[in-house]
Amino acid sequence: MRQDARTPWFFLGPNLVIFGVFTFLPIVINLYYAFTGGVQLYPRDRPYVGFENLATLLDCGSYFDPSSCRKDIFWRAVWNTARFSVFQVSLMVLFSLGTALVLNRKIIGRGFWRGVYFYPVLLSPVVVALIWKWVLQREGLLNAGMVAAGANPVLWLAEPGWAFFWVIFVSIWAHMGFYTLILLAGLQAIPADLYEAAQMDRASPWRTLYRITLPLLLPNLLVVLVLAAIRAVQIFDEVFVLTGGGPGSATTFVVQFIYQTGFQEQVRLYGLAAAGSLLLALALVVLTLIQLRATRADKAGERAR
Amino acid sequence: MRTTTARSIAGLTFIVLASAAQAADLRVQCYSDGNECEVTGDLAKRFEAENPGTKVIIDKVPYKAVVEQLPVQLAAGEGPDIARVTDLGGLSKYYLDLAPLLPAARAKAWQDNFASSLAWFRSGAADRGIYGLMSQLTVTGAFVNKTLFEQAKVAMPGPTATWDDWMEAARKVAVATKTPFAMAMDRSGHRFAPLAVAYGAKIFDANGVPVIDAGYQTAARKFVDWHKAGLMPKEVWGGVGGSQYRDAFEEFANGRVVVYYSGSWQIKRMDTQVTKAFDWAVAPAPCGPSGCTAMPGGAAFVAFKHTKVPAEAAKFLDFLSRDDNYKELMARTENIPASLSVAKAGVTYNVSANAKAALNSFVADVPKIAKANYDLQGYRFNRAVFLPTAQRLGQAVAGEMSADDALKRLAADVDEQVKAASK
Numbered sequence: 165m166r167q168d169a170r171t172p173w174f175f176l177g178p179n180l181v182i183f184g185v186f187t188f189l190p191i192v193i194n195l196y197y198a199f200t201g202g203v204q205l206y207p208r209d210r211p212y213v214g215f216e217n218l219a220t221l222l223d224c225g226s227y228f229d230p231s232s233c234r235k236d237i238f239w240r241a242v243w244n245t246a247r248f249s250v251f252q253v254s255l256m257v258l259f260s261l262g263t264a265l266v267l268n269r270k271i272i273g274r275g276f277w278r279g280v281y282f283y284p285v286l287l288s289p290v291v292v293a294l295i296w297k298w299v300l301q302r303e304g305l306l307n308a309g310m311v312a313a314g315a316n317p318v319l320w321l322a323e324p325g326w327a328f329f330w331v332i333f334v335s336i337w338a339h340m341g342f343y344t345l346i347l348l349a350g351l352q353a354i355p356a357d358l359y360e361a362a363q364m365d366r367a368s369p370w371r372t373l374y375r376i377t378l379p380l381l382l383p384n385l386l387v388v389l390v391l392a393a394i395r396a397v398q399i400f401d402e403v404f405v406l407t408g409g410g411p412g413s414a415t416t417f418v419v420q421f422i423y424q425t426g427f428q429e430q431v432r433l434y435g436l437a438a439a440g441s442l443l444l445a446l447a448l449v450v451l452t453l454i455q456l457r458a459t460r461a462d463k464a465g466e467r468a469r
Numbered sequence: 470m471r472t473t474t475a476r477s478i479a480g481l482t483f484i485v486l487a488s489a490a491q492a493a494d495l496r497v498q499c500y501s502d503g504n505e506c507e508v509t510g511d512l513a514k515r516f517e518a519e520n521p522g523t524k525v526i527i528d529k530v531p532y533k534a535v536v537e538q539l540p541v542q543l544a545a546g547e548g549p550d551i552a553r554v555t556d557l558g559g560l561s562k563y564y565l566d567l568a569p570l571l572p573a574a575r576a577k578a579w580q581d582n583f584a585s586s587l588a589w590f591r592s593g594a595a596d597r598g599i600y601g602l603m604s605q606l607t608v609t610g611a612f613v614n615k616t617l618f619e620q621a622k623v624a625m626p627g628p629t630a631t632w633d634d635w636m637e638a639a640r641k642v643a644v645a646t647k648t649p650f651a652m653a654m655d656r657s658g659h660r661f662a663p664l665a666v667a668y669g670a671k672i673f674d675a676n677g678v679p680v681i682d683a684g685y686q687t688a689a690r691k692f693v694d695w696h697k698a699g700l701m702p703k704e705v706w707g708g709v710g711g712s713q714y715r716d717a718f719e720e721f722a723n724g725r726v727v728v729y730y731s732g733s734w735q736i737k738r739m740d741t742q743v744t745k746a747f748d749w750a751v752a753p754a755p756c757g758p759s760g761c762t763a764m765p766g767g768a769a770f771v772a773f774k775h776t777k778v779p780a781e782a783a784k785f786l787d788f789l790s791r792d793d794n795y796k797e798l799m800a801r802t803e804n805i806p807a808s809l810s811v812a813k814a815g816v817t818y819n820v821s822a823n824a825k826a827a828l829n830s831f832v833a834d835v836p837k838i839a840k841a842n843y844d845l846q847g848y849r850f851n852r853a854v855f856l857p858t859a860q861r862l863g864q865a866v867a868g869e870m871s872a873d874d875a876l877k878r879l880a881a882d883v884d885e886q887v888k889a890a891s892k
Contacts, residue, residue, distance in 0.1 A: 201889070202889065203889055203890050205544035231870065231874065236878065237860075303723070319703065319704055319708075321704070322703055322707060324868070324869070407709065408708075408710050408711065408713045408715075409709065409710025409711045409713075410707065410708050410713075410863065411703075411707045411710070411863075411867035412707060412863060412864040412866075412868070412869035413864060413869060414710070414867070414869070415710065416710045416711065427537055427541065428711065428712065428713075428856075429712065429852070429853075429856055429886065430556065430559050430850060430851075430852030430856060430886075431850060431852075431887075431890040432540070432541075433886075433889055
């Protein structure tokens with residue numbers, strides 16, 4: 165009996181150690197760094213500064229005007245991240261849903277098309293960014309095509325508006341396959357007899373979509389929405405390689421600010437970077453709570469039905 | 470018979486163990502602008518032959534690893550025994566002082582031959598240590614597309630021409646030859662510094678603290694205006710974010726700019742990649758109201774305190790510094806020597822006439838370098854000036870903020886970083 169009680173720990177132990185060392189310990193260390201200052205790497209050498217790092221980041225005339233903030237780049241990054249998350253997530257969900265609906269139909273070469281949409285998910289974010297950089301740079305493929313067609317080349321990555329657009333586009337292109345797959349699984353789980361009944365009732369395709377498909381796909385849509393939102397808030401790698409956060413700070417996001425402050429500058433302000441991480445973690449916790457609440461509400465709705 | 474065999478095995482084991490105890494692995498982290506690591510590797514093989522028992526392992530890494538990862542490794546007490554670095558003053562607290570490890574005559578040779586660059590590695594005026602060997606002394610300067618000047622029938626400005634003169638001449642050439650831009654400059658605060666000093670920047674106040682003074686501001690406004698006027702390509706300084714480095718070599722090599730401000734380390738690339746396309750030359754250091762100047766710089770091999778083989782590390786660096794070896798290093802990598810004795814004896818470069826003329830032009834600029842530029846290069850936290858300069862002027866060039874706002878932010882960034890570093 166006693167041995168049985170130990171068995172789960174035997175299997176969980178190694179994983180717990182890995183999580184402890186590589187996830188929970190860094191969280192504790194990050195907390196410590198956020199409340200210490202200076203440029204020293206070793207915790208024991210760092211002076212305690214209380215809330216100074218957080219106060220520096222939050223020191224703003226108006227949070228809606230980054231130029232009034234002491235750390236203007238941080239607030240530009242915050243607003244860029246917010247804008248990116250709203251556009252990227254909503255468009256990602258929309259396109260993933262559309263693609264999943266099409267790929268769920270009996271179309272020619274369905275397996276091939278499913279592969280095509282999932283293929284970018286297999287690529288490393290750096291490879292994705294490099295491919296698109298070759299396409300979008302001044303002498304890239306897109307401009308070559310435009311010049312051949314008699315149009316003027318456009319600085320896709322050097323104009324703030326275009327750069328932001330392409331960052332969203334590339335991110336959707338790279339990750340859409342994953343979310344499409346989740347939605348496709350959800351669509352295939354909807355009983356076919358419901359559609360047959362709708363057909364017998366001569367329900368229009370739109371009515372079928374609104375009355376059957378979307379309500380039954382809601383749990384999957386919620387998962388997609390929350391996963392995409394969390395991923396959007398953490399955006400870094402692809403954008404860093406594609407635009408480097410530019411032009412100016414047009415595509416600088418919060419994680420890049422943290423990386424730049426903690427690792428890229430000569431004077432590495434680890435405390436400030438750690439404080440930025442704390443604020444980012446706070447945003448992620450809020451998103452996760454929303455997910456939990458939405459999932460609970462959904463389950464409660466199911467029970468009520 | 471059995472006894473003899475046992476003795477032989479014991480003897481062999483002793484020899485193997487003894488040689489293993491003597492063997493020392495020396496890890497050298499090296500980034501390359503051209504073929505520096507390969508030439509260092511060749512010299513290392515010769516060093517190994519002279520010093521049996523010491524093995525030199527050259528780890529070739531990208532420049533980014535030296536700039537971003539090495540400082541973190543060093544702060545954690547880790548890292549290679551020797552590295553090729555460019556942040557000469559910033560990493561000074563990790564350097565191994567070679568002076569006590571060198572024979573007196575060799576220490577004197579270092580002091581005599583590398584007098585001008587040894588100070589760049591030191592932590593302060595009182596520090597007299599020997600810390601690093603300049604593997605590449607660089608000087609910034611302007612590369613000119615001579616073919617475009619000839620096609621436009623515009624005379625190249627003379628040795629006392631100002632930045633404005635060069636910009637005006639390059640603009641005329643660009644218009645005449647339908648070249649998109651007159652001038653481009655690498656996205657780097659280091660490259661911006663000569664322009665600032667030429668227009669009166671002192672860089673440091675009376676207490677030796679870096680300041681964004683009136684001269685720096687004049688140059689910055691001029692620089693942003695040139696971009697706004699379409700004379701310089703927006704995508705170099707404005708196209709990337711943060712303080713990231715971006716060179717404009719491709720723009721020059723593709724004939725998209727008439728004049729390219731970079732430095733002597735580009736000669737090899739120019740020679741191999743540009744010479745076939747068009748004629749190019751290096752212009753004398755552009756001038757301003759405060760004089761004609763350039764920015765010194767370069768990369769150096771340094772040994773670190775944490776090394777377990779300090780004697781071998783010192784021996785290897787001393788080996789590289791020997792006139793014959795250093796001369797070979799300079800000749801094969803096409804770099805300007807930092808050693809006075811080698812410079813005096815002359816280096817025979819096996820390069821084209823174009824590259825030779827370019828090297829001579831850069832060498833001729835060395836005496837013109839202003840004190841402020843030397844001081845900035847030797848300043849421990851020079852990147853606390855360089856990096857925010859790239860970031861803030863980049864924002865102004867991208868149109869995100871005015872030049873005045875960018876300068877205010879730049880002054881605040883420099884001040885904050887210098888204060889944080891001294892905590």
